[in-house]
Amino acid sequence: MLPMVVDTFAADKVPGVFRRPEEDAISTPPPAPELRFGVNYTPRRGWFHAWHDFDPREAREDLAQIAGLGLDHVRVFHLWPLLQPNRTLIRTTAVDQLCRLVDIAAECGLHVVVDGxxxxxxxxxxxxxWTRSWHHRNVFTDPEAxxxxxxxxxxxGRALTGRPNLIGLQLGNELNNLVEHNPVTAAEVDHYLDTLLAAARDGLGEGGGLVTHSAYDAAWYGDNHPFTPEASARKGDVTTVHxxxxxxxxxxxxxPRSPQVRHLAEYGTELAKAYATDPARPVWVQETGAPEPHIPAADAPGFAxxxxxxxxxxxxxxxxxxxCSHDVDRSLADFPELEYxxxxxxxxxxxxxxAHxxxxxxxxxxxxxxxxxxxxxxxxxxxxxxxTRSVSGPGGAFFETWMRLRTEGARPAVVPADRAEDMEYLAARGIKELVSAG
Structure with a gap:
């Protein structure tokens, strides 16, 4: 195993690397509200390519606009190739940029979750x-990757620890999108998530913040998708749904104005609860939005x-x-139309x-x-x-039954069949009546 050529532990030696010196004041945002509302931050100038020439002034303008809406947090993303261009090199400059962004958010009164x-x-x-072409490695299964x-x-985690506005550290954004080019089994995914969640928790330290992971909807609706609902609902501190x-x-x-669309985030939250072993586990609607033409611009405020x-x-x-926070500028090419x-x-x-x-x-x-x-x-x-997981997705029999009940005025929760006779579990969730989807 090669040594990691990083300044990972240089904070003790070089003031300002990864951590602010103790004499620097760190802004403290307002206390977190009981129910949190925020936005995924997309820089308005250059999209995420802005990390190539990070401009704190421009970031401050963006974050001040977000705070002006009364939102309490942002989710932020750096780019993996810029953070770790070689398997054994993590760039201190890139990590410093990320820490600076978190500090600017604090100055604007915003809490932050960082995707890694x-x-x-x-x-x-x-x-x-180092993961591609002649050096291809499966990012989910290669031990060195x-x-x-x-x-x-x-x-x-170590760079961010101690910042009062840090919510926590997430493994990455919708990592299951990488499955197509990195074949993996459900068991291998479990090992991958367990290993990286432990690493994130080790970096943050005890009480350093939430440790989470995320997946796009195939984890919930996709038949035999290797990222499973159980992994989403049982690994990490919070269940995230998109x-x-x-x-x-x-x-x-x-x-676009149907009950199925307008109750989709609610449904996703209730579906996620069904797979959790802890009845009290919280669910975070971490991504939802109003993409055109799926949601016409005129319908977007009502949909929100x-x-x-x-x-x-x-x-x-x-x-x-x-x-997200800002539209992708149309000067940037090759995005799907909805991303603009x-x-x-x-x-x-x-x-x-x-926004209003x-x-x-x-x-x-x-x-x-x-x-x-x-x-x-x-x-x-x-x-x-x-x-047969697709029965719970749009077009599936279970999904349509739940939506019919909701439209009729019921407020249905979701219970997995293998817990339907578990009286202790049902009582913990406050469930008194079960309805069959058949």
Whole structure:
């Protein structure tokens, strides 16, 4: 095993590397609200390519705009090839940039969650060259590739520890998007996640923040997908869901104003609870948005409002993080069309109608600090195998039954068939009546 050529532990030797010197003041944002609302930060100038020439002034402008909406946190992403261009090299300059961004967010009154291994962002994959072409390594199964990712997460955790606005460290964005080029089994995924979650936790230290991971909707709806619902709902500190309206053609199948679309984030939250072994485990709607043409621009403000209100009707919701802060500038080529329209702000920094709707809805929900969400005492029983998981996705029989019940005025929870006779479990969730999806 080659030594890791990084300044991972240089903070003790070089002031300002990774950690601020103790004499520097660190801004402390307001205390975290009980129910959190934030946005995934996409730099308006240069998209994530902005990391190549990071400009703190421009980042501050973006983050101040986000804070101005009354949001409390951002999720931020650096690029894996820039952080770790060689398997045994982690660039101190790139880590410093990330830490600086977190500090700027604090100065703007925002908390931050950091995603570590990018990985996949908005239809582009970012691999360091040491994983590609002549040096190809399966990022999920190659022991040295896993070891290198673990080293990166430890480095980031140690660099970020102690910042009062840090929410936590996530392994990376929707890592299951990399499966197509990195074949992997469910058992291998479990090993990969366990190893990297342990590395992130080691980096942050005890009490240093949340440790999480994320997957796109195939983990929940995809038959035999190697990233499983169980992994999402049982590994890490919080279950993250990304209920996108384009998944399984939901918006096109049912229509942009349909109950199926407007209750999708709520449904994703309840579905996630079914796979958790801990009835009290929180669920975080970590990505949801209003992509055109799936959601026409005229419908986006209304969609944002009802999505937040419906998700907030779920007990155990950690919060909602909208995708995304700023539109991709159309001067950048080759993005799918929907990626140019997802921002709360346009690429010049002007707030769009959806930004105002989101801000007003967040303010409305926060105006009820003691707001109590009734427990869902009726549950729909989910009976599926890994090979029939698609029944719970848009177009599936279970999904359509749940949506019908919701449309009729019920507020159904979801219970897996193997827990349907577990009285202790049902009581812990407050469930008094079970409904069959058959």
């Amino acid at each position: 291994v990018q990985g996949h962002l908005s239809s582009f994959d970012f691999y360091p060259e 896993i070891e290198a990712q673990g080293a990166l997460l430890r480095t980031l 209920p996108w309206v384009f998944s399984a053609d939901c918006a096109r199948r049912y229509g 409002r009802v999505t937040l209100l419906n998700a907030a009707d779920c007990t155990g919701l950690w919060g909602v993080t909208w995708w 329209t997802l921002g709360l702000f346009d690429s010049t920094g002007r707030p769009k109608p959806i 709707a989101l801000a007003e809805t967040v303010a409305e929900l926060r105006a009820e600090p003691s707001r109590s969400v009734p427990v869902r005492d009726t549950a729909l029983v989910l009976d599926c195998t890994p090979a």
